[in-house]
Amino acid sequence: MASKSKFQAIRGTRDLLPPETALWNRVEETARQIFGTFGFGEIRPPILEPTELFARAVGGDTDIVSKEMYTFEDRDESSTSLRPEATASVCRAYIEHGMQQLPLPVKLYYIGPMFRRERPQKGRYRQFYQIGAEVLGGNDAPAIDAEAIEMVMTFFDRLQLPGVQLEINSIGHNADNCRRGYVAQLKSALEKVQDKLGADSQRRIVTNPLRVLDSKLEHEQSIIETLPRIADHLCDECKAHYVAVKHQLQLRGVLYKENWRLVRGLDYYMRTTFEITAAGLGSQDAVCGGGRYDGLVELLGGPPTKGIGFAIGEDRLILSLLEAKNQSPASSRQLLSVYIAWMGEHAHATAIRAAKTLRAAGISVELPPVEQKLGKALERASKLNSRYALILGDNEVAEGSWTLKTLADGSQQKFTEPELLDFLRRNKI
Numbered sequence: 001m002a003s004k005s006k007f008q009a010i011r012g013t014r015d016l017l018p019p020e021t022a023l024w025n026r027v028e029e030t031a032r033q034i035f036g037t038f039g040f041g042e043i044r045p046p047i048l049e050p051t052e053l054f055a056r057a058v059g060g061d062t063d064i065v066s067k068e069m070y071t072f073e074d075r076d077e078s079s080t081s082l083r084p085e086a087t088a089s090v091c092r093a094y095i096e097h098g099m100q101q102l103p104l105p106v107k108l109y110y111i112g113p114m115f116r117r118e119r120p121q122k123g124r125y126r127q128f129y130q131i132g133a134e135v136l137g138g139n140d141a142p143a144i145d146a147e148a149i150e151m152v153m154t155f156f157d158r159l160q161l162p163g164v165q166l167e168i169n170s171i172g173h174n175a176d177n178c179r180r181g182y183v184a185q186l187k188s189a190l191e192k193v194q195d196k197l198g199a200d201s202q203r204r205i206v207t208n209p210l211r212v213l214d215s216k217l218e219h220e221q222s223i224i225e226t227l228p229r230i231a232d233h234l235c236d237e238c239k240a241h242y243v244a245v246k247h248q249l250q251l252r253g254v255l256y257k258e259n260w261r262l263v264r265g266l267d268y269y270m271r272t273t274f275e276i277t278a279a280g281l282g283s284q285d286a287v288c289g290g291g292r293y294d295g296l297v298e299l300l301g302g303p304p305t306k307g308i309g310f311a312i313g314e315d316r317l318i319l320s321l322l323e324a325k326n327q328s329p330a331s332s333r334q335l336l337s338v339y340i341a342w343m344g345e346h347a348h349a350t351a352i353r354a355a356k357t358l359r360a361a362g363i364s365v366e367l368p369p370v371e372q373k374l375g376k377a378l379e380r381a382s383k384l385n386s387r388y389a390l391i392l393g394d395n396e397v398a399e400g401s402w403t404l405k406t407l408a409d410g411s412q413q414k415f416t417e418p419e420l421l422d423f424l425r426r427n428k429i
């Protein structure tokens with residue numbers, strides 16, 4: 001039972017507990033399986049990285065780097081941060097291990113905790129988990145963008161995630177005849193309406209005008225609708241790339257909606273950006289975000305390299321599955337199979353041996369460490385959701401005839417030891 005303790009999990013962090021952790025494991029297992037079928041291998045980068053890695057990759061002016069990172073000076077005085085995301089780490093690893101020598105593109109996925117000091121609320125934590133994937137090297141064929149999106153949609157489909165909606169956009173590349181030219185126009189359009197904007201957007205006109213398009217503020221919506229749109233300012237190559245990505249998505253039967261305001265909150269993106277929302281999440285409904293980031297590896301000191309990827313917010317994914325009720329934690333609960341109600345010293349020795357044999361056969365067994373009266377044992381067995389109770393008294397052991405009770409209906413059957421193992425193997429849960 002919950003009791004008041006001096007110590008509590010730090011704000012924005014939490015304990016993941018059974019039975020919900022069984023659902024987390026199932027989700028991660030499904031990701032490994034599906035990503036494996038697309039040729040992705042797992043990378044496990046460290047959680048600590050040099051602060052400068054994120055400042056360079058994600059961008060010094062972004063909220064993530066300027067306000068949300070957990071940064072400390074290590075004992076050797078180097079500035080170190082808990083990773084707020086893992087794309088930068090994967091690119092660092094790509095360079096550090098000379099992965100450009102491998103057959104390209106290199107396809108990697110990761111699963112693990114990220115840290116951002118945001119204001120905690122439903123679906124937003126300071127320690128949260130991402131399942132992400134990155135495709136590095138090779139070319140920038142639109143089919144690569146589409147296949148990455150197809151992979152995450154396949155994953156969501158397999159999990160029967162409710163209300164999945166994919167939005168896509170292209171934010172072009174950083175050149176005068178493309179995004180840079182657009183941003184200049186956007187900036188002057190924003191300056192004209194500056195007085196009508198909130199403080200955050202006013203600040204962003206200077207630091208990152210594109211992010212104004214992200215605003216959720218009610219009174220800014222009608223103003224944003226009048227702003228110039230990036231689709232009208234893409235260069236010919238970026239325009240053609242975007243058209244081809246949409247075509248490639250259609251070939252894969254992936255449904256999408258275009259959203260010209262989808263700019264993403266990290267600086268490394270170019271061309272394709274996308275976000276996926278799911279049902280039951282309230283205001284924090286983005287369950288996946290990603291996009292193309294050609295040039296990021298080079299920015300971090302590596303060779304010119306194409307890149308695209310995404311990260312799924314695993315906490316939100318689980319929330320949405322739980323809200324949908326098709327995945328109640330109870331249904332993912334591992335039902336205990338056999339509770340061994342032993343009574344007597346001989347029976348204890350036999351119970352220990354039986355537990356070993358059953359567990360080796362993959363059957364879940366609860367073996368009470370001290371003797372219990374039969375009534376007590378059966379009570380505890382049903383509290384633990386056990387399917388069967390194996391009743392072992394000294395008499396049963398002497399006779400070699402073991403009683404198995406099905407707790408749901410109270411029926412009992414007698415077995416010899418080999419018969420019992422055979423029966424449980426056939427009825428394993």
Ligand code: HAM
Pocket residue numbers: 084085086087116118123124125126127128129130132133134266286287288289290291293308309310311312313314315316
């Ligand atoms: P992001 O949009 O910052 O992208 O995060 C991706 C997803 O992580 C979000 O859509 C959301 O589901 C989840 N997420 C982010 N912050 C929190 C939080 N505080 N609490 C719970 N969930 C959260 C990236 O991180 C990029 N690295 C994605 C990427 C990979 N782009 C290319 N490759």
